[in-house]
Amino acid sequence: MIHLLIMMVERVGVIVILGFLLAHTKVFRQFLRKQQGYKGKAVLIFIFSLFSIISNYTGIEIQGTIIRNEDLLLKVDPSSSIANTRIMGVEMGGLLGGPFVGLGVGILAGVHRFMLGGSTAFSCAVSSVLAGVLTGYIGYAYRKKHRTITPRFAALVGIAMETLQMLIILLFAKPFDSAWTLVSIIAIPMIIVNGTGSYIFLSIIQSILRQEEQMRALQTHKVLLIADQTLPHFRQGLTSESCENVANIIHRFTGTDAVSLTDTHKILAHVGEGIDHHVPSHSLITGLSHEVLKTGKIMKAKSREQIDCQHKDCPLHAAIVMPLTSHGTTIGTLKMYFKDASGLSRVEEELAEGLAKLFSTQLELGEAELRSKLLKDAEIKALQAQVNPHFLFNAINTISALCRQDVEKARKLLLQLSIYFRSNLQGARQLLIPLSKELDHVHAYLSLEQARFPNKYEIDMYIEEGLDDVLLPPFILQVLVENAIRHAFPRKQKHCRVEVYIETKDKYVYVKVKDNGQGIDTKRLQMLGNQPVFSEKGTGTALYNIKQRLHGLFGKETTLEFDVTEGTAISFVIPIELKSEGM
Structure with missing residues (x-):
């Protein structure tokens, strides 16, 4: 039993690693948050079914009292069964995706297990479908009351679903003596591993989702803080003095290597690296700025060639350039520069987009106040x-x-x-x-x-x-x-x-x-x-x-x-x- 437990821990480790990698993909996180519509549910069914199918292939074959440790199970002997973590994939699909996803994952995982064969093929197929439906409704009811599925609750549900599978094997597998021998060997290791695996799997996903939400909240707070401090300056309009103050504020709060603001003809302010040739009151210098002014769209560059700076020793190798607009017309640009392209992450892009929109509103406000004097x-x-x-x-x-x-x-x-x-x-x-x-x-x-x-x-x-x-x-x-x-x-x-x-x-x-x-x-x-x-x-x-x-x-x-x-x-x-x- 201990030997089987250790081998199953190795198997569940593979699934947990895959879950960790998957949770870092933006597409998976988006579909996990917004499951409305058949497309989102179909994607979750595919992902969690894949986990269960991998669990079937990496399962441990049990023949009587003999444990066979093979790398990949493509076919199971009619007198053998499998100890695996299939139920964990079904359970996660049901808890996170709801009844429809749970049923879909349960059917696909169950059909695949049935096709592999073995003495418990039918029992495992039935338990997969039943676990999918039950966890789907359990997850739906729990989220209505508590909003978020906790790892501890997922572990308890995993233990319950694995226990249910053992009961179904005893009920349907023939002969009963062989079924009882099998359950006595695999029950405890499978219950422990699937419960623990469910806890770890959900903890990883929730940790990454929570980290992303916290990062967005911090970015929003940073944008508002910058907007609060730049408002008095932008109310003066797009002038050299106001832009220099604004550029210093952005540079201080964002940690970028350089910040520039321009109107449609020249640089109004530049703070940070490259000040020797990105000189205020001179021409825009970079071709990227000209393109943003022409199109009115946000553009980014991850090489000096894309920035199109004419200075051959420019240390700035990445940039994001946002149009500043007033009443639908582009009147300037905000540029955030980086010495290394790795500094221009999605977080910086979202921060820059938020700042550009707020600054445009502030400039409109400033223009309105100037016009009001007339x-x-x-x-x-x-x-x-x-x-x-x-x-x-x-x-x-x-x-x-x-x-x-x-x-x-x-x-x-x-x-x-x-x-x-x-x-x-x-x-x-x-x-x-x-x-x-x-x-x-x-x-x-x-x-x-x-x-x-x-x-x-x-x-x-x-x-x-x-x-x-x-x-x-x-x-x-x-x-x-x-x-x-x-x-x-x-x-x-x-x-x-x-x-x-x-x-x-x-x-x-x-x-x-x-x-x-x-x-x-x-x-x-x-x-x-x-x-x-x-x-x-x-x-x-x-x-x-x-x-x-x-x-x-x-x-x-x-x-x-x-x-x-x-x-x-x-x-x-x-x-x-x-x-x-x-x-």
């Missing part, structure tokens, strides 16, 4: 200046914290942050926008704010149907909702509720934002909307700006109304205007 509408300009800066850093800190806890939620909040700032940028260039766009802005703001303070605010919207194309001044609804959340509620208030009402009557649109907060004292109420009201939480210009903009667009008949009988309700009425087809 706008004649002073109220919109003032409102834009107060909305953007204070909110971004709170949002980035919230998303950064979520990167370690819930990567998927962090990704969704990044999308909401993008919508929020895109709404800011678009609104800064228009006097009126459709209600649907303003509501997108409001929802993006609320998503980010509720992520900071989970379950603190309850927001209800009562909006009449068919008003998506009705026009109203940008930022008005968003600012009223933000004003309620920031100022209406004392810190200790538990139930904080904000209600938004939008409806039409005759030829007018009625808008009201109501909260159940602490209300407004009479002295302050007289000043709100008529002049800036300074406080510890801000300058108090938001309501004043809104009122002035309403007066400028619709006349002094349209103004802000305040009701403080229960909490605070702020409302206004504007004439109905509909979005034109060209807007």
